[in-house]
Amino acid sequence: MRGCFSILILAAGFILAAIWFGGPPLAGTVVEATLTGSGLSADELDVKVEASVPMTLVAGRADRVTVNATGVRWSGLRAGSMTLAIDDVDLFGRTAGRVEGRFDDAELGGLGGAPVPASISISGPAAAATTTVRIDRPTVERLAAAAFQAEFGIRADTVALVAPDEVRLGVAGQTLSARLEILPNGGVAATSPLGTVALVTAASSLPLTLSGLTVGENGLELTGTIDIASLLD
Numbered sequence: 001m002r003g004c005f006s007i008l009i010l011a012a013g014f015i016l017a018a019i020w021f022g023g024p025p026l027a028g029t030v031v032e033a034t035l036t037g038s039g040l041s042a043d044e045l046d047v048k049v050e051a052s053v054p055m056t057l058v059a060g061r062a063d064r065v066t067v068n069a070t071g072v073r074w075s076g077l078r079a080g081s082m083t084l085a086i087d088d089v090d091l092f093g094r095t096a097g098r099v100e101g102r103f104d105d106a107e108l109g110g111l112g113g114a115p116v117p118a119s120i121s122i123s124g125p126a127a128a129a130t131t132t133v134r135i136d137r138p139t140v141e142r143l144a145a146a147a148f149q150a151e152f153g154i155r156a157d158t159v160a161l162v163a164p165d166e167v168r169l170g171v172a173g174q175t176l177s178a179r180l181e182i183l184p185n186g187g188v189a190a191t192s193p194l195g196t197v198a199l200v201t202a203a204s205s206l207p208l209t210l211s212g213l214t215v216g217e218n219g220l221e222l223t224g225t226i227d228i229a230s231l232l233d
Contacts, residue, residue: 034091035067038230039205042082043071049089062089065096072103075205078115080105084228086126096126099228108133109201111146116200126229131208137161137219140199144169144178144190147197154194163215180220182210188222 035047050064065086072079081104088097101122107115117139124130141159144167148154158170162177167190169176178192186202186209202210207227214221 034094040069040072040074042069042073045069062091063087065089067101075207076109077103077206078107079103079120084122086228094229096229098124099126099129101228106133108135110143110199111150116143120226122226122228124225127227128225129228131224131226133210133222133224134218135200135220135222140167140220143199144197147190147199148176148178148192148194151197152194161215161220165213165215180213180215182213182222186210188213188220 035045046068048066049062050066051062065084067082067084067086069082070080072082074082082101084099084101086096086099090096099122103120103122106118106120108118110116116135118133118135120134121132122129140161145156145159148156148169154169154171154176156169156171156176160168160170162168165180167178167180169178176192176194178190178197180188180190180199183189183198183202187198188200188210189196189198202208207230208224209226210222210224212223214223
């Protein structure tokens with residue numbers, strides 16, 4: 001009897017050791033499979049799971065999940081790289097607390113499907129993290145010039161972004177002002193006396209909700225929220 005009891009204690013010790021040392025890597029593999037199953041694909045994907053007490057991983061709880069990826073494709077969004085740090089993660093309940101991260105060298109949709117380069121920063125509750133999308137000044141001015149030429153046949157001599165929310169086109173010595181706005185579908189448009197033209201299209205499958213914009217020193221900043229927690233679904 002004593003021998004059996006000793007064997008049970010030894011076996012339990014091996015199991016605990018396996019969980020303690022092998023739990024985080026195994027959990028990382030599970031999270032990676034979950035992310036790819038949710039539609040995330042990448043050329044390179046690295047997932048690290050941290051738990052101050054590794055035994056909590058048995059219940060699917062992790063203090064932090066860090067995701068680093070390159071060549072990212074997720075729900076219509078492409079990005080050169082992605083970094084996410086997701087805290088207080090429940091792997092079984094598919095929930096999370098806060099998230100910090102960014103998408104660099106991202107591509108949004110533009111006129112005729114042409115990519116619009118942007119950077120995206122994220123911070124806040126994982127289900128509705130505050131998000132800022134930045135598009136540089138030359139890109140927005142180029143988009144506006146191309147859109148007004150395609151829609152109205154206007155060839156602008158000059159194009160300038162003007163705070164807080166305008167783009168001004170110089171045409172044959174005259175100035176045409178257009179107000180930048182968020183469209184109901186999540187895209188970005190410029191509205192002038194001639195009409196409205198779309199500058200940036202929204203990826204309908206991306207869980208990003210834009211709510212505001214402003215022209216800054218370096219270009220256009222779009223603000224809203226994104227549901228990063230959906231990556232765990």
